[in-house]
Structures are given as structure tokens and as C-alpha cells.
Amino acid sequence: MKLSRQEVLHIARLARLGLSEEEVNRLSRQLSDILAHFEVLQQVDTEGVPPTTQAISLKNVMKYDEPAPSLEPGQVLANAPRRQGDLFRVKGVLD
Amino acid sequence: MTGNGRLTIREAQRLLETRQLSSVELTKDCLERIRQVEPEVHAFVTVSDELALKQAKEADDLLAAGNGQPLTGIPVAVKDNMCTRGVRTTCSSKMLENFIPPYNATVVEKLKAAGAVMVGKANMDEFAMGSSTENSAFFTTANPWDKNRVPGGSSGGAAAAVAAGECVFGLGSDTGGSIRQPASFCSVTGLKPTYGRVSRYGLIAFASSLDQIGPLTRDATDCALVMDAISGYDSNDSTSSPLPLPNLSACLSGDIKGLRLGVPKEYFVQGMQPEVAAAVKEAIGKLEELGAEIDWEVSLPSTSYALAVYYIIAPSEASANLARYDGVKYGFSYTDTDSMWQAMEKTRELGFGAEVKRRIMLGTYALSAGYYDAWYVKAQKVRTLIGREFDQAFNKYDALLTPTSPTVPFKIGERMDDPFQMYLSDVCTLPINIAGVPAVSIPAGFSGGLPVGLQIIGKPYDEATILKIADAYQQATDWHKKRPKI
Secondary structure: OOOOHHHHHHHHHHOOOOOOHHHHHHHHHHHHHHHHHHHHHHHOOOOOOOOOOOOOOOOOOOOOOOOOOOOOHHHHOOOOOOEEOOEEOOOOOOO | OOHHHHOOHHHHHHHHHOOOOOHHHHHHHHHHHHHHHHHHHOOEEEEOHHHHHHHHHHHHHHHHOOOOOOOOOOEEEEEOOEOEOOEOOOOOOHHHOOOOOOOOOHHHHHHHHOOOEEEEEEOOOHHHOOOOOOOOOOOOOOEOOEOOEOOOOOOHHHHHHHHOOOOOEEEEEEOOOOOHHHHHHHOOEEEEOOOOOOOOOOEOOOOOOOOEEEEEEOOHHHHHHHHHHHOOOOOOOOOOOOOOOOOHHHHOOOOOOOOEEEEEHHHOOOOOOHHHHHHHHHHHHHHHHOOOEEEEEEOOHHHHHHHHHHHHHHHHHHHHHHHHOOOOOOOOOOOOOOOHHHHHHHHHHHHOOHHHHHHHHHHHHHHOOOOHHHHHHHHHHHHHHHHHHHHHHHHHOOEEEEEOOOOOOOEOOOOOOOHHHHHHOOOOOHHHHHHOOOEEEEEEEEEOOEEEEEEEEEOOOOHHHHHHHHHHHHHHOOHHHOOOOO
């Protein structure tokens, strides 16, 4: 299992993760090494075995839709890097 | 006098109730101890002196009115991934360096309701990803038994703070061993409860199907007291269990005669230090002397796949959970770019450390088109097989016994160049998260002056039996009473 530089850049793009040139090279090597160790999984016979998403799973968890107090806008926005009134301010999404 | 931070909860509680000690005195003792040892230990990201003294005064009022509960007035260190209203919560990440939560995690509310006193927020591996605290963006915590060695991780700060007497107990979180491995390395008692026992509301998410909060304490009795206070159903966490929790403190009878305990041989892995294996076997022999029936020949053949399963599933879930750090709503934000997408990528490049990036990449890869079935779904299927083996074992045994870690604490820096070597240090603990069952690590001796831990694994929702075993062992041995010289 060898992860190419191109693949590393593609995954980084999917994760919206910027990487320096050095990180791209290092991750290409390290991820390849790690995945090589994990290839043992391909030997396991899982024919007819269902996947587990959660070990101790609860089904159809419901709760009453009761109104309760929520945080004030000022509290919600208190950690915002940039705000304008009661809104989060971001750079333009469209060109 | 700063030795009071070394009391157990039960000892402190007795002194508080009989008014031989006030919570303010006990809290000042811990804060003084923190001032003394922090330059060496570095267990805390934030020390909350003012809040602690305010809470201690309130606790003293409650105690004076005869309204004390078991944790009233007792100083606690909380791992820095649990939200504390008004107190910075960093996850030991540059991404959240200045984040001040507007609400409390449910466990923090429960501690507050019980009258506990929070002395600070404990250091950890960034976003709980690591086994040594070396991935903290701020500093590495030292092991109080040997300051050149790691305290384990990711809850290394909380475990070290308990070991060094900077607080009476700690709260950690455990996704693949992050409570138990540092408990083993620092010679304290650490419990990962059954998945869903303790609410995760307000715990900053790492891998949601594996994360669980639990106590780090000086003994099993204290562990039961903390569990009695923090567990239970929470409508804010849809994965929290509606099953009632028995009063665990009342379950510690000290009697383990006739309990059937199994020792899965796969946990004595290649690369395990022989002294660790020997100490763990001796501890198991002690349980046999105390009347438990031991089967030394149990086999859980899928154990060898657990590492791969874990390091596919946990990073996959992490890559989704950490998508929220976009530099818009809170946290670190880099804006000196032309477009929103560039700002987001740069924010994440500069805000996350190396291990977090590695796991985001690994998880994104395992979830990406073309690899999803071969890696992620395959890992989930093998997860089923691992879970089934535990189910079968628990038809025959009341609990399983293994080492907590294959080695004693390693040296700072020793494993940082090889991520896979670091991952191996959780090889005995992560199958338990995969299966969702509870497990406790207790001090089981020393090798070359460094702590060794015994892991006791229980049936789902049966924290009572594993804590009963831990308590019986501690009544018969003194390992948990040894304190580092620091």
C-alpha cells in the first residue's frame, strides 16, 4: 500500500486541510506505513457479518419535543473570530 | 502542610464531615501543592484558583448545614476536553487555545451539584489523540514517578495530578485507553465505564462511538464514589443509557470467592516487557488466593485485529467530528487569504498539530470513495467479530484480566518519530472500547521503580463486579498506597 503525493493532496483537499510541502511528503510515507500494518484486516473472513456502528446500541431513541431555554445570541457569538451584529462574519463564498 | 491533597476521597470526606478539616483548607493545600510541583509536572493547562476557593466556601456551607454528599468539598482536576462554563477549555490544541465554553458538560454540572471543587483543567494529548501527552500543543506532562518519562495519555495530566497529590481525584476520557493507560503509568485507579454509562454531552468529540468519560482516583472505593455521582441517563446525549446504575459503593463487599475470571492469552503480546507480564501474573495469582477461580487459557483470537480496527474507525469518526473547526464559529481563525476555502484550509493547517492532521488524513482516506468498503466497512465488520468474542467469553467468565499496557512508562521523546510504535502502547486497552464494555486499571506493582497496571474487564453495565474485584485486591495489597517521591 503506497500513498502517492497526488493521493495525499486529494485527501487533504477532501478534508479541507492545508499541508506544507514537508507535511505532504511526511504523510505520504507515514500513512503508507500505517496502512501496510492494517492490511491484516483483508485476511479476516467477514462473509455474512454485519458491520457494527456502535457496540452497545440503542434503537429509536426518542424524547419529547419540549421547549427549553437556549443560549442567548451574545453567548453563542462570544467566541466568534469575526461577527457583525448577531451574525458570524465570513469571507465571500462565491467569487 | 500540603499533604491533604494525597488523601483519598473517603478519608477527606471523613475529615470534612467531622469538621477536622474545611474544604477551603483542603483546597488551599491542593493549590499550594500545585504551585510547588507544577514547574516539574506540568499537569494543568489552567489552574482555576478563584473558582475553586469560591466552590470550597460553598461546600463548607453545605457541610456545616449537614447537606454534604460524598464529593462535597473534594478537589478535582478535569481533563481539558470537558466544557466548563467561563473556564477556558482548550483540548490542548492551538485551535481552541482561547475557547471559553458558554455551557457546562453534563459531568461538570453533576460534579457541581455534588459540591466538588474544580482546581483546574488538566493537560492531554491534543483532541485526546495520543498516549503520552506529547501531542499537547502547549507542553508535555511529566510522570511523577520519573520526570523523564511520560505519564501516559491522553488523560496524562489528570492522572499525573492525582499521582502527585495536586487534587484528590480526576476526570478523564477514554477512547482507546486514554484513562486506563495513564492510570497504569501513574499508578492510580482509572475506570472506563460501559459506553453510554456517563453522558458525553459537553465532552469535545473525538470518536463518538468509542468516547467515554470516567474517574481517575487513588483506589476502587473512590472510583465507585465518583461513578455514583457522574453516571446516569442524560436527555442531552441520545447514546446515554437509560438503564439504572446500582449504587456502586454498596457493591464493594470485598468478597470475590467463586468469581470466574479468565485470562485471555492474546493480551500477553509480543514485545511485552517480561517484568510487566510477571507482575500482572502475580497480581492474578493474588486474586486466586482471594478465592477467585482463574482460567489461564482463554482465547480471544480476533484480538490481533483490534489495533487496525481501532485506527481505522477512530480516525474516521474523528475526521467527521473535527470538520467543525472551520475558523468561523469559534476557535483559531486565519483570515489573511483571498477566499473562504483558503482561509478554512489555512486555519486547519495552522490550528491542528501533527497527530491530529495524521488522523484526519487517515480517517478521510478510509471514508473516501473507492476505499470506504475496503477499509471502513471492513473494520466495522471485524468490530462485530471482536464484540462477539467478548460476548462469548462473558457467558463463561464474570470478568477478564489482562495487563493494561505492554510496557512501563516510556521516555519522553522515545516514540515520537514512529506513530505506529506509539499506537502499539494502546494494544491492550483499545479492544475494550471497540466492544463498548467497562474496564478498570489498578496499580499491580512496579518494575525498576516504574508502575505496572492490571486491567479488569467486565460485562456490559457490570462496573460493580470489576470494581469489587479491584477493591478486594486493594484490600489485600499496598501497591495503590505507594506515592511518588516528588
